[in-house]
Structure formats: structure tokens, C-alpha cells
Amino acid sequence: MSSPTPIRITGVTTLVVNAEMRNWIFVKVQTDQDGLYGWGEASLNWKTRAVAATVEDLEPLLIGKDPRDIEQIVRILNKHSYYKLGIIGATAISGIEHALWDIFGKSVGLPVWRLLGGQTRNEVRVYTHLGLGDMRSVYETFDEGALRDKALAVVEKGYDALKVVFIPYSHYSVDIPSRRHVGRLMKVLREAVGESVDIMVDFHGRPATVAGALQYIEELAPYSPMFCEEPVQPGDTQALRMVTERANCPIASGERLVGYKEFEPLFEQKALHIIQPDLNHTGGILEGKKIAAAAEQAMMGVAPHNPNGPIAGAAALHYDISIPNFVIQEEMSGAVPWYDDVVSTPMRRVGSAWQIPHAPGLGVEINEAEAAKHPFKPEVMHTLSAVLGDGTIVDW
Structure with missing residues (x-):
């Protein structure tokens, strides 16, 4: 599936799957090549909606880029966001980056570890x-x-x-x-x-x-x-x-x-x-x-x-x-x-x-129809139990 011509990113979407005790945030990066797309993950407990929205905010920085230029794209996502992104932004970028590696591997027919x-x-x-x-x-x-x-x-x-x-x-x-x-x-x-x-x-x-x-x-x-x-x-x-x-x-x-x-x-x-x-x-x-x-x-x-x-x-x-x-x-x-x-x-x-x-690539495939059967739900807030007997809030 290797191509001598550039590959271009055409879209980035998220798919949230509630896995009972936490939500998985899957990131799909699509390209202009038929059948060539990548999957990544940007799951972050208790921050699902924030991370998904951040991926959406970052999407314009990706459109038209060659997904194989991973170092350059990650640099763009970090520097062109201007404000430091913190854990929510870094998680969104991580999910996107995973998907870029998936595309790169598929484009040359090799597992990512190679x-x-x-x-x-x-x-x-x-x-x-x-x-x-x-x-x-x-x-x-x-x-x-x-x-x-x-x-x-x-x-x-x-x-x-x-x-x-x-x-x-x-x-x-x-x-x-x-x-x-x-x-x-x-x-x-x-x-x-x-x-x-x-x-x-x-x-x-x-x-x-x-x-x-x-x-x-x-x-x-x-x-x-x-x-x-x-x-x-x-x-x-x-x-x-x-x-x-x-x-x-x-x-x-x-x-x-x-x-x-x-x-x-x-x-x-x-x-x-x-x-x-x-x-x-x-x-x-x-x-x-x-x-x-x-x-x-x-x-x-x-x-x-x-x-x-x-x-x-x-x-x-x-x-x-x-x-x-x-x-x-x-x-x-x-x-x-x-x-x-x-x-x-x-x-x-x-x-x-x-x-x-x-x-x-990463060797992952998602059944999106099955995933849709498990939509977003608020996660269990384990942190609420981190309270001492006298009411002092402590680290979870």
C-alpha cells in the first residue's frame, strides 16, 4: 500500500465507548487514500468530554498534512496551540499520534515496532x-x-x-x-x-x-x-x-x-x-x-x-x-x-x-456498530471516597 505521492489528512473524529468503569476515547484519523485511516486512543478518566472536544479543536491543525510526518505534526499541535495544553491536551495529542503511527505502518505494510x-x-x-x-x-x-x-x-x-x-x-x-x-x-x-x-x-x-x-x-x-x-x-x-x-x-x-x-x-x-x-x-x-x-x-x-x-x-x-x-x-x-x-x-x-x-500498523480494528452500543456515561467517581473520618480531603 506504499505510495510515492503524499498522503493527506482529511478529518479527525472521536468515538467514545463506555467500558462500565471508565470511558475509552478512540481517535480516528482519515486520509485521502481509499481505505487508509488510523486508530489511536486518548482515554483520560473523568475528562472524557474535555478530551474529545480538544481533539475537535486540534483537527484544523491537521487537515492537509501528511500523516507520516509525525514529529512535525506533534510539534505543530504543541506549538500552534499557544497555551500549554496540560494533561487534557497531551492526552488528545497522544491519541492523534497513535493514529498517525497506525497510518504510517499501514502505508508501508509494516508493524509500528519496525x-x-x-x-x-x-x-x-x-x-x-x-x-x-x-x-x-x-x-x-x-x-x-x-x-x-x-x-x-x-x-x-x-x-x-x-x-x-x-x-x-x-x-x-x-x-x-x-x-x-x-x-x-x-x-x-x-x-x-x-x-x-x-x-x-x-x-x-x-x-x-x-x-x-x-x-x-x-x-x-x-x-x-x-x-x-x-x-x-x-x-x-x-x-x-x-x-x-x-x-x-x-x-x-x-x-x-x-x-x-x-x-x-x-x-x-x-x-x-x-x-x-x-x-x-x-x-x-x-x-x-x-x-x-x-x-x-x-x-x-x-x-x-x-x-x-x-x-x-x-x-x-x-x-x-x-x-x-x-x-x-x-x-x-x-x-x-x-x-x-x-x-x-x-x-x-x-x-x-x-x-x-x-x-x-498498530494491528487494531474497531467495529463501530458494536462500539455504538456502549455510548458515553459518566464514570464512577472513586475519588469521592478519599476523605478521612474527620472530613479532611486527602489524595486518592
Whole structure:
């Protein structure tokens, strides 16, 4: 399908699919070549309408451009918007950028990972969450018995790594019962899954102090977590470095950072061990490649964040194949019963690893008629539960 003549973008649209606990925002970039279009994803929890409107606002900057000029187009979207776009704008650009890569791959008959520099591994290790896509299980499992049962269900599906979110809502001090409860939960989890399964603990930035984060880590470390994620709020590089220097286990962070510039201080100060860019939010695959290259020089691994939808997963798969310092990939395939009715993806899991795809582009196709059966709905506002007993609002 390769063409010596320019390809021109003729339109950009969004398709919102409500996946029960969150909305997927699919982005379709159309061209003047018959049958040549690309799919991307720009999902952002609780910001669906804002992101979709931003894509619409950006569309005029794309019309008439050759979709294969990805670096130039992303530069236009960032610079010609004038005001800094923030997470909403960066997410919109990420979805558009994914679709451009899809078009590029299709236009030359190659999978995107080939265009990113080729293959650096034979498979992509993945992990999932409690509940296998049920977000209530992810964020609301604080009972020891339920934790054990849900973890074993994940292992029974063939995964050898899983993530949990059971750090209590915290503030400037951590009480002894809360710390001990975290220790008991981790002990139950490790005894249930054994030492051959990796466990990641997501703090969600809940502790408001370095000391509080370290007190929880002290409870977790004896049970060898693969990493503790986002132990403090993003943006305070010095606090993160202090945790990393004192923690007796690997520390990871980065999902809420936008673009290379926000990651750069972490590399300069060697503020963590594992970086977690989200290709759905940080500006796209090209920006993710720049982040991974800098992380490698800073002796950091890359474990991309992705609790999003199927196209975001496909973009992550191609990215992971192409970067040498990849560690493990978060994934949410099969998050709803009708997943395979709406989308065909290149992700094929054997055990706890995705296999290498060979279809052109991202290898994704959307059944738009089936997708239309699941229109936008307001998402569950988990954040409303982040309130202490005295009414103090804390980080979710």
C-alpha cells in the first residue's frame, strides 16, 4: 500500500465507548487514500468530554498534512496551540499520534515496532490488577480474604505478576494500626501467590510526607515487592529521591507526568529505579521513546503505565518491543465481557507475556456498530471516597 505521492489528512473524529468503569476515547484519523485511516486512543478518566472536544479543536491543525510526518505534526499541535495544553491536551495529542503511527505502518505494510527501530525482545512481559478489569476490585480491596481470593484468580489466569492498591488514605502522619494492616495484607498476598509471582504495590501518592511513605514501605519490604509505585505525589523530585534513597525495595513513578521535560528532573537526580510513562497521556509514542532513552542513560528501567483501553494497549505493545530497558507492561485486556466484539487487537497473551505482532500498523480494528452500543456515561467517581473520618480531603 506504499505510495510515492503524499498522503493527506482529511478529518479527525472521536468515538467514545463506555467500558462500565471508565470511558475509552478512540481517535480516528482519515486520509485521502481509499481505505487508509488510523486508530489511536486518548482515554483520560473523568475528562472524557474535555478530551474529545480538544481533539475537535486540534483537527484544523491537521487537515492537509501528511500523516507520516509525525514529529512535525506533534510539534505543530504543541506549538500552534499557544497555551500549554496540560494533561487534557497531551492526552488528545497522544491519541492523534497513535493514529498517525497506525497510518504510517499501514502505508508501508509494516508493524509500528519496525518503524520504531525494530525488535529488542521476543515477548513482552505483562501484569494485571485484582479483579481482571473490575475497577472496584482494584481500588476497594482492603479485606485479607478478598485480597487472597482475587490474587489467586489472577494467577489462575496465567499471570506471574500483579498489582495491588491497598495503601490507606493518608495524611501527614501514619497511625500504627494502618501500618500493621498494610503489613498483614502484604503477608497474606505473598503467602497466597508464592515467591514466583511478582507483586507491585501502588501507593497512588497517598502519603503526604516522605516519612509516611517510608513507614508503609518498611511494612512491605520484607515480602519483596517488585516495586512500590508513586509513594509520594508527582512533581516533588526531591521528596521522591529521598524515598528512593531510603527504601529497601525498588521505587517507580511517572504515570502523571506530561512530556520529556517533566521527566528530566527525575533523570538528573536519579530519583527512582523504574520510570512509568503513560503513552496515552505523555504525548505519544515518540515522546515515550525519548523518555526511555534518557531513562536508560540514568540506569532506570521502563514499566509503562496503562490501565486504559485496547488501542492504548496496542500502542504500548509496539513501544515495549522497541525499547531495550523495558521491564514489564500494565494491561487491562478483556476488561469487559464484550471487549472482543468491539475491538480486534494485536495483543496475544501466552502465560504472562504478549507475543510479537506482525500485522501492519498498530494491528487494531474497531467495529463501530458494536462500539455504538456502549455510548458515553459518566464514570464512577472513586475519588469521592478519599476523605478521612474527620472530613479532611486527602489524595486518592
